[in-house]
Amino acid sequence: MCSLHYNSSSKPKKLQGGQILLIVVLTMVVALTVGLSIASRIVTELRLSKQNEESQRAFQAAEAGIQRSLTDKATIGLTPFSNNSSFETTFIGGTSANAIIIDDGLPVDQTTGADVWLSVYDESVPANSFTNQRSGSAFVYWGEASQNDCSSGVGATKVPAIEVALIEGPKAAPTIKKYLFDSCPSRTLGTLDLTTTLSPSVTPVAGGPSFVYRGTISFTDGLVMKVIPIYNSSKIGLVGNPALVPPNFPSQGTSIVSTGISGDTVRKVTFIKSYPQLPLEAFPYSIISQ
């Protein structure tokens, strides 16, 4: 009888000893799960806010780079700031070429148009501009394959028509010449100049946009011309054909590409500065009624 009493009293002690470990382990599992999920959420938020901060710093550094490049009119190499950001710029200005894409490939706004200088613009003394007047003939390229709707009216898919108003001749007594190109004759009244549809499309400048329409213009002692898309905005390219005299189109402006870097974030800003446009009154042209 005594031995039975002893055996039944030693069992509860061992059970109690094992229980504490189990309870502690379970509590720790619950506490760690809650704690770690909160911690990971906090770490994600911190990383996002750090990326946001770096992005803002990189953008401001890129803008500062554009500023500096505009002032110095030169390419600036990697320049650091004290807030762990830096910038680097590439200045492209004063380059003349036989094949040019207007506004670095940005579509030219319809009815507003873009100026193309056929003579030299003097940035330091603008009054001395209009020297080195080009003569010859050139191809005008426009239109993309997605712009294929020939019906009248404006829209994002309409085929653009191009009007060219060209000022040429001596600086003291210039004359104006106009061209009108439209590959959809049914929607435009009046005499049109010849438009060639290019199939396959042509890429006049390597790495630049491809065009599906081409027209020919010619000028003697050209001063400046305005290219105006109608019905739709369009990218415009120009290639001297055959080569112009003196060779190449003169510089059309400057463009600055500035890259700002902060930590792992890179922000890039492009600034295109074309030469001042002549007042619209210098280019009288008829608006096509649509």
Add this chain to the structure above:
Amino acid sequence: MNIRGFSEIELIVVAGLIVIISGLIAGTLYSSFQGSAKSSATNVVSQNGNQALSLISGTIVSSTSVTEIDGTPITDCSVPTPPSGQSISLLQSDGSIIIFACNNPPPITLTKNEGGIVTNLIDDTKVKVEPLSCSFTCRQVDQYSSPIIDIVFTLTQKSSTPSVQDSASSNFSTSVSLRNYNPF
């Protein structure tokens, strides 16, 4: 019977420990909630300030010249003491004038006046401009180079119960140049 139960002292000690530990946890949770209130206050101030600053910078970058500062006409900013004031008038490329001002009677806000239409650049129910903190300064190296405008202002959060946790204040300043400046 004694072996199965717990003694009174054990219970009191365990209860005391639980009270202490839950007190610590409650303190941590409370300060994290306070932190979120503070961070949302800071967020409101910084978002308002950044938006106002980027709007003003964008307009200045595309302006052709500065016509007035604090109501006094300016021809060029290349004078020895750069003109500075609480309002600036900018001529745009289409001939219109845009005026930025922070000289309204208190509570001070940042306003944009475009053709007579005045809009608030900050949410004046939530933030206000610190008095005497706002200025527009125009600097120019010589009369042919682009003028640079320095914009400085401090925004504070407007709250009905200003407590340390809810209040937020931040300085904003930037320098922008007129990229379309035409000296002629």
